Amino acid sequence: MKDAFASESSRRDFLRTLSLGAGATLLGSSALASPLNWLAPGRKLGVALVGLGNYSTGQLAPALQQTKYCQLAGVVTGSPAKAAQWQQQYGIPAKNCYDYKTFDRLIDNPAIDIVYVVLPNALHAEYVVRAAQAGKHVICEKPMATSVADARHMIAAMEKAGKKFSIGYRLHFEPHNQAMMRLGQSQAYGKISHLAADNGFKFSSGGTPWRVNKKLSGGGPLMDMGIYCLQGCLYTKGQVPVSVTAKFTPETGTGYFKEVEAGVNWQLRFADGTVADCRTSYAENMQGRLRADAANGWFELEPAFGYGGLAGRTSKNDGLLNLPNSNQQAAQLDDFAQCVLLNKSTRVPGQMGLRDVQLLEAIYRAAETGQAVSTKDVVQLIDRTSAH
Template identity: 55%
Template sequence: MKQAPKTSRRDFIRKSSVLAGALAVSPAILSAACLQPGKKLGIALVGLGGYAGGQLAPALQQTKNCYLAGIVTGTPSKATEWAAKYNIPQKNIYNYQTFDSIADNPDIDIIYVVLPVSMHKEYTIRAARAGKHVICEKPMALNAADCREMIAACKKANRLLSIGYRLHFEPHTQEVMRLGQKQILGKVTEIATGNGFKYTGDPNAWRLKKALAGGGGLMDMGIYAIQGARYTLGQEPLAVRATQEKTRPELFSEVDETVFWELKFPGGQKVTGKSSYNNNWGFLRAKADKGSFELEPAYGYDGLDGKVNGKPMNIPNINQQAAQMDDFATCVRLGKQSRVPGEEGEKDMKVIDAIYRSLDSGKWENIG
């Protein structure tokens, strides 16, 4: 077999970025993207919980192409606190009753939906109808069917939709993509990956309510491990078989605690994954014909580290959220598709839907 030409990390990242934007979008988006040169695009955060306050808002102080222009919150005290902390004008502060009037605000170009999962579909669709481009946090929705509705609504409104997959902009992860997809060490034959943490938070939190979260550790943490297998191989899984355990059923009465799965890929690789709200995991390990590579930590906000054939990758960490949001702002300005569009979120939810079916049936379930 003719060997594929070697691809450097720099070349892979550059080409991936070009290909991600190769799909042309509608003239309406191109027209909307004719913005004042050098103008930062305004982002409004919808939902001011821990991720918005701890990660996104600080990242927006470092972004080059966008800035924190507005907020949407149902808590007046948060509105006051954020306005003072981030110098947000009163006209750019909304609650959930006044949200739709954001359509009339030219300061807001992009809406970032950072709400409980059950609200993602509603506010993504309402944001698109208001004429705003949308970033929706992961997991995209409660199920794949809801994802398709969100994608259709954004297309109908000629607005771009991106999912908050920050790791696609992170250099360790991009190196894993290069090593796996370009078969730098030969064909990948095996992947083992897991993500989770021991939940010690509020027992009444929305994340533990099935109606609000859609599920537990699988939806919140397992989605990273599913992504890890998919982007390492550059393939879509065909079927899945899953099992679960609960050691704290009183806390996880409505949602899954720990889930284990095996995925079938077209290339025949052995791929196993696991997620948990009761174990501190965060790794991705891949074996190939001519070696191995791994990340551990693999999915955190910072401190990622990796090895190739046992030797350190020696890649610096970056502000992942800043890179993610800056990239989407560039996509909006240029009128090109995000490298993590709604379709990417739908693919993960197809896998998660199949995992939950397998937990019920005890059998292999087809994905799709």
């Protein structure tokens, strides 16, 4: 079988393209000038974090200390103690701290350009719409919404406001996952025949309670950890499936899963015959894996979806997945800031979030009915951002 990278020069070309990342490619000639030239001296785009839970505290706030084009400028929290702590730790002015009742006053604050919604899933729609009405650009954490209707409402509100809108799909800015996109969509190892992905952890009494509250979460591990598996298969294949089958995994007897599933296994079928087998769980620790088997070899990441420590390998041992880890959130935030500054499209738009909510609903429907569910009507939004 012919090696997709038959010459050392072609391999070097691929690695060089990979090292450049998506930013310069997407910016084109505009990349020659720093977006900071568009700002007043010393001014970065101000970001307000809405919700100060673990992700904001442990990932987003530290990442905003490393960004080039944006900075932590404000917070929205229902806890006065947290607001005071963040003011002291990050030097945030009291006038840039809001609670959920005063949230709409953001419209009068020019220091805040971007609102990042980091709330329980069921609250995403309300606060994206309110941020749009306040005239702010918005990043919304995944999953975008707990229903297709909410997702469409969010997109309509952002379009009406004329503001940029993206979903917090951080792995689209991570070198290993970008390489999976390129290898899969360019068919570097030939046509993909099979994909596999899994992601999960054991939920415990010390976990975040809203994750097993269906009203707030919209579902269990599928909405939380499983969406990484779904995304990974879609951006590696570069296509949307035509149907899905699924089944819930049994309750574990812990009592945690009275409202949401303990786990779910599902299978995606693509128009060309490719199959993707995926698993997610709140009852089993999974390292997180994304693998593609193709006509001329295989390539995989394990761990695939974490905040760091990602690692990959290929059947050819060609080094194409021997890549550095990076701050995913800083890269994501800076990319969105450049979208705002240069008026360019985000690679993770609201329409992608809508597509995925449609597919999540199809997986739940398949598990509930025991029948294959067609996904042919799902918008064919393909991520080719990093494919070539």
